[in-house]
Amino acid sequence: MKKPVAVLLLVLLLAAVAGTYAFQERRLLKQNPLNRELPFVSLSKAIADPSDNLYVIDNSKKTIHKLEKDGTLLFSIHSEVGKNGEQFRFNDMIVDEQNRLYTVRTLLDPYGLTVKSEQIVRFGADGSFDRVIFNQDYDDKMKRYRIGSLKSPQLEQGDLIFYNDEVTKVTEYRLRAGEDEAKPMFVFDMPANKYLADIDGVKPGSIYYSTRSGELYSVKLDGKSEMIYPLPGLDRTRRNFPESIRLDGKGRIVYIDYFSKAISRFDPLQPYIVEELVNEAIEEESGIRIPYKKPEISLSQDGDIIIVDDQQLDRRYANGTFAPSLNNALYSDRYVAYRWLVWATAAVCALLLLAAVKLFLIDVLKRRTSLLFKQIVVFVPAVVAAMVVLSMFIYNNFVEKMEQETYRELSLLAANGQNLVDGDKLEALNSPIEYRGETYNEFRKKIDAVFDNSSSSENRGFYKAVYKVENGLIYRIVEDDDEMHMFNPFPMTDENRQVVEQGKVANGGWTDDTGSWSYGIAPITNSAGKIVGVFETSKNMESLLIHRRSVMQSIVRNIVIVTACLLLVLLLMTFIQLSSLRKLRKSVGDIARGNWETEVKIRTRDEIADLGESVNTMAARIREYIMKVEAFSEAYYRFVPQQFLRFLNKHSILDVRLGDQVEQNMSTMICNIRSFYTMSKLLTPEQNFNFVNSFLNRFGPYVRNHQGMINKYLGAGFMALFPGSADEALRASVEMRRELDLYNTHRNHSGYRPVDIGIGLHKGPLRLGIIGEEQRLESNVISDNVNISIILEKLTEPLGASILITDNVVQSLSDASRFGYRNLGMIQVGGIKEPLHLYDVYEGDPDTIRTLKERTKARFEEAVTYYQVGRFHDAREAFLMVIKMNRQDKAAQLYFYLCDEYYQNGTTEDWNGTLSVS
Incomplete structure (x- = not known):
C-alpha cells in the first residue's frame, strides 16, 4: 500500500510542478502553436534602435514588440492591470545606445478614458522592467482623456529629455546619465489660447511644436514662440494642419497631413517650400497603400520614415523607395520551440493528472469506490448542472434586458445631443483654429454638465463626440480623446449614413482591444432643419461587464453555497443511512478475519437490520462449518503432511490430481526398532499398537522440530524427508538417539524391556508424487536413494552403529566437525552394484560407547585405509588394537576377520578394497 501511495504523491508533485510552469506561461497557451505569425492588431507607433531593430506599440497601446528588421519577434512587453481594474497604456518611446527602452506609460481608469497617472518607465535590453524615472x-482639475501631458521622450548624448504639457506652459525635463532623478531644465509659455499637440527637438532654437488648432511654432532662445506654419500665402487650407511632427537629421520637419492624406516635409528656414514625401500617387507607384485610419510616423537615424497605421507598418527609405508593407511579426524558431515546450508541459500535466486518477482508483483504492463518493459524483454534478442551466437562462435574460436598456439609454442621450449642440453654431465652425474657442467651449461645457455630474460607477465610462457633416463627409469636432484633432475625417459607415441621410437615431456596438463598446448616434440639425452634425454617445461596457461579472459571481457564489449545503445534507443523510452499513461491514470484516463469535447488532428496524440478522445466521452456520473443516484439516494433515502439498505446489488436497509429481533433492531418514517382530510376538495386538504409537509419539516430534516431515510409517518405524540442509536431518537423528536412552530408562522403570533403533540417512534426488487410481490416491516417494536409506538402517546392527550416513550427507554438511563420526570405508551390500562410502555417527550413542569410538577413531580409520590398499597384516594388527580397547566394536571385528582371512588365504580376483556386508 505504501508504494502506490508514494508513486501517487510523486505523480501529483510532478503534475503540480508542470501545472505551475504552464500556468505561469498561460499566455502562450492562448496561442496556436502551429501559428508562426503574430498579426498586428492596432499599431500606434514604431521606432528603430541604433541596430535598426524595430520597436512597435501594438494591441491598442497595451503591448510593445521588439522586432528584427525583417519582422522576427525578439520579445514583447505587456501592459499591466491596476489594482482596481485600471488600464496601463504605452503612448510613446525611445531607445538609447545600450538598447534600453524608455516609454511613456499611462494609467487610465477602468473604462479606458480618463488618465489617472503617467510615468516615464525604463526597460532593460531584454525587455525586463528596470525602473520608474518620472511619475x-x-x-479632476487636471482631467485628461486617453493621453496625459508627458510627451516626446528623446535622447541627447546619453541624457533622457522629455516634455511636460502644463496647458499654459511646457517644461523640458532632463535625466542626465548617471543621475536618478529627472530635473526641469527649460520652460516656455504657450501662446494665448493655444494648446500643445506634438513637440520635437531638445534645445531652444531647434524646438518645434504643433498646436491643437493646427499651427506649428518654433521656440526661440529666449523662450518665445514664433509661428512658422501656416504662413500667409502658403498654398494650404486651415485643415492642412501638421500632425506627428518629427525633426530629421538636417533640422527639417516631417509631418502627416491628414487632410491631404500625405506625409510632408519642409525646412523651417524655407517654410514656403513644402515637399510631399508620401502621397497617393507615390503610394500607387511604390505598390503600397496607407489607409490613413490613425497614422503615426517616426524617423530612424538613417533618415528613413517609419509609418504605422492601424494594422500596417511601412518604411520609406531616405532614397525614396519603400520596403514591403509589414502586417504581422514573425515568431522566431526559439520562441516557437518554447511555446511548444509550454504546450507539451500542459499536456504532460494533463497526462499526469489522468495517471494520478488511475493510480488513485486502481492502485490505492484497488478499484474500490465508496458508496458515498459514488453518490457525490452522480448527485452533485447533476444538481450543479441543473442549477447552472437555470442560472444561465436567468442570466442571459438579464444580460439581454441590460443590453436593450443600455441601447435605449444611449439612443435617448444621443437624441438629446440636439439640445446640447446648437446646429447653427456647429455649422459655423470651419477649421481647427476654433479649437477651444467660444463655440467649442460652449459645447464642451454643456456636454460635461450632463455626463460628468454623477459619481455612480454605472453612469461613468461614457464617451461623447460631436461630428460635423459637410459636403457628405463627417469631421471630428469635439471628442473625449486628446489624441484626436478637430476636422479629422471620420469614416462613413452604414449607421452614420442612416443618421446623415435619413435623420434616424442609430445604435450598435463593437469590440476592439480597448474594450467592448455600445453607442447611439443621432442627427444634429440647424434652425432650418438641415442635418449639419452627428452627436455620439458611446459607453464602455466595462461597467456593464463589471455588473455582469458581479451577477455571475453572485450566481457562482450561490451555486457554490447551495451545492455545499446540498452536499452537507447529502453527507449527513448518507452518513446516517450508512451507519448501519458500516456496523454491518465492520462485523462482517471481523467475521472474515476469523472472529467467528462476532454478532451483528443493528436496531434500525429496517432492511439493513434484517440483513444483519441474516448475517448472524450465516455466521453461526459458518462457525459450525469452519469447526468441521478445521477438524477435517487437522485429521487430513495427520495423513498427508502439509509440506508434501507444498512440494507439489498445491494449496489444498482438493488441488491434488493423480500423477502430480515433482523432483527434489532431500535427505531421507529411515528409523526402525530392531528385533521388533521378535518382541511383538510377546505382546498382544492391543499392546503392540500401544507400544508403536507410544514410540512414534516420542520420536516423531524430533523430525518436525528440524523442518522434516514423516512421509510414511513402516510399522516398527518411519521414513522421514528433510527438504532443508543435511545438518537438520543429522541433528534430528542424533537427538532421537539420545532420546532413546531416556525412553529406555522410562521403560525400565515401568518394567518393560529396553528397545534399540537403527537410523539410516542418505541424501540425493528423489521424486515425490501421487500414485494410485482415481478412487484411491496416495502420496509416495520413488527413488533408489530411498532404498539406500532402507539398506543403511538394516546395516546399523551388523556394523555396530546406531546412525549410518553416506558420503553424500557428509559432503552436504555445513560444518561436519560439529558431529562425532568415523569413516567406515567403502561397503559393498547386496542389491546395490556400486559400493557405498559409509560413516558411523556416534554423536548420540551412550557415553561409554561414544568415548571408546572417539578414542579409537584415528586407529580405526587408519586400519580402514590399510585394508583398502591391501595391507591386510597392518590392517589386522590395527583392528586388533581397536578391539582390545573396544570389544563391542562390531565393525572392527568384521574388518579383523576379513583381514586375517585375506592375509592367510589371499583375496578373490574381484576384490576391490570394499567391505562386503550381507
Whole structure:
C-alpha cells in the first residue's frame, strides 16, 4: 500500500510542478502553436534602435514588440492591470545606445478614458522592467482623456529629455546619465489660447511644436514662440494642419497631413517650400497603400520614415523607395520551440493528472469506490448542472434586458445631443483654429454638465463626440480623446449614413482591444432643419461587464453555497443511512478475519437490520462449518503432511490430481526398532499398537522440530524427508538417539524391556508424487536413494552403529566437525552394484560407547585405509588394537576377520578394497 501511495504523491508533485510552469506561461497557451505569425492588431507607433531593430506599440497601446528588421519577434512587453481594474497604456518611446527602452506609460481608469497617472518607465535590453524615472498623478482639475501631458521622450548624448504639457506652459525635463532623478531644465509659455499637440527637438532654437488648432511654432532662445506654419500665402487650407511632427537629421520637419492624406516635409528656414514625401500617387507607384485610419510616423537615424497605421507598418527609405508593407511579426524558431515546450508541459500535466486518477482508483483504492463518493459524483454534478442551466437562462435574460436598456439609454442621450449642440453654431465652425474657442467651449461645457455630474460607477465610462457633416463627409469636432484633432475625417459607415441621410437615431456596438463598446448616434440639425452634425454617445461596457461579472459571481457564489449545503445534507443523510452499513461491514470484516463469535447488532428496524440478522445466521452456520473443516484439516494433515502439498505446489488436497509429481533433492531418514517382530510376538495386538504409537509419539516430534516431515510409517518405524540442509536431518537423528536412552530408562522403570533403533540417512534426488487410481490416491516417494536409506538402517546392527550416513550427507554438511563420526570405508551390500562410502555417527550413542569410538577413531580409520590398499597384516594388527580397547566394536571385528582371512588365504580376483556386508 505504501508504494502506490508514494508513486501517487510523486505523480501529483510532478503534475503540480508542470501545472505551475504552464500556468505561469498561460499566455502562450492562448496561442496556436502551429501559428508562426503574430498579426498586428492596432499599431500606434514604431521606432528603430541604433541596430535598426524595430520597436512597435501594438494591441491598442497595451503591448510593445521588439522586432528584427525583417519582422522576427525578439520579445514583447505587456501592459499591466491596476489594482482596481485600471488600464496601463504605452503612448510613446525611445531607445538609447545600450538598447534600453524608455516609454511613456499611462494609467487610465477602468473604462479606458480618463488618465489617472503617467510615468516615464525604463526597460532593460531584454525587455525586463528596470525602473520608474518620472511619475505624475492627475485629478479632476487636471482631467485628461486617453493621453496625459508627458510627451516626446528623446535622447541627447546619453541624457533622457522629455516634455511636460502644463496647458499654459511646457517644461523640458532632463535625466542626465548617471543621475536618478529627472530635473526641469527649460520652460516656455504657450501662446494665448493655444494648446500643445506634438513637440520635437531638445534645445531652444531647434524646438518645434504643433498646436491643437493646427499651427506649428518654433521656440526661440529666449523662450518665445514664433509661428512658422501656416504662413500667409502658403498654398494650404486651415485643415492642412501638421500632425506627428518629427525633426530629421538636417533640422527639417516631417509631418502627416491628414487632410491631404500625405506625409510632408519642409525646412523651417524655407517654410514656403513644402515637399510631399508620401502621397497617393507615390503610394500607387511604390505598390503600397496607407489607409490613413490613425497614422503615426517616426524617423530612424538613417533618415528613413517609419509609418504605422492601424494594422500596417511601412518604411520609406531616405532614397525614396519603400520596403514591403509589414502586417504581422514573425515568431522566431526559439520562441516557437518554447511555446511548444509550454504546450507539451500542459499536456504532460494533463497526462499526469489522468495517471494520478488511475493510480488513485486502481492502485490505492484497488478499484474500490465508496458508496458515498459514488453518490457525490452522480448527485452533485447533476444538481450543479441543473442549477447552472437555470442560472444561465436567468442570466442571459438579464444580460439581454441590460443590453436593450443600455441601447435605449444611449439612443435617448444621443437624441438629446440636439439640445446640447446648437446646429447653427456647429455649422459655423470651419477649421481647427476654433479649437477651444467660444463655440467649442460652449459645447464642451454643456456636454460635461450632463455626463460628468454623477459619481455612480454605472453612469461613468461614457464617451461623447460631436461630428460635423459637410459636403457628405463627417469631421471630428469635439471628442473625449486628446489624441484626436478637430476636422479629422471620420469614416462613413452604414449607421452614420442612416443618421446623415435619413435623420434616424442609430445604435450598435463593437469590440476592439480597448474594450467592448455600445453607442447611439443621432442627427444634429440647424434652425432650418438641415442635418449639419452627428452627436455620439458611446459607453464602455466595462461597467456593464463589471455588473455582469458581479451577477455571475453572485450566481457562482450561490451555486457554490447551495451545492455545499446540498452536499452537507447529502453527507449527513448518507452518513446516517450508512451507519448501519458500516456496523454491518465492520462485523462482517471481523467475521472474515476469523472472529467467528462476532454478532451483528443493528436496531434500525429496517432492511439493513434484517440483513444483519441474516448475517448472524450465516455466521453461526459458518462457525459450525469452519469447526468441521478445521477438524477435517487437522485429521487430513495427520495423513498427508502439509509440506508434501507444498512440494507439489498445491494449496489444498482438493488441488491434488493423480500423477502430480515433482523432483527434489532431500535427505531421507529411515528409523526402525530392531528385533521388533521378535518382541511383538510377546505382546498382544492391543499392546503392540500401544507400544508403536507410544514410540512414534516420542520420536516423531524430533523430525518436525528440524523442518522434516514423516512421509510414511513402516510399522516398527518411519521414513522421514528433510527438504532443508543435511545438518537438520543429522541433528534430528542424533537427538532421537539420545532420546532413546531416556525412553529406555522410562521403560525400565515401568518394567518393560529396553528397545534399540537403527537410523539410516542418505541424501540425493528423489521424486515425490501421487500414485494410485482415481478412487484411491496416495502420496509416495520413488527413488533408489530411498532404498539406500532402507539398506543403511538394516546395516546399523551388523556394523555396530546406531546412525549410518553416506558420503553424500557428509559432503552436504555445513560444518561436519560439529558431529562425532568415523569413516567406515567403502561397503559393498547386496542389491546395490556400486559400493557405498559409509560413516558411523556416534554423536548420540551412550557415553561409554561414544568415548571408546572417539578414542579409537584415528586407529580405526587408519586400519580402514590399510585394508583398502591391501595391507591386510597392518590392517589386522590395527583392528586388533581397536578391539582390545573396544570389544563391542562390531565393525572392527568384521574388518579383523576379513583381514586375517585375506592375509592367510589371499583375496578373490574381484576384490576391490570394499567391505562386503550381507
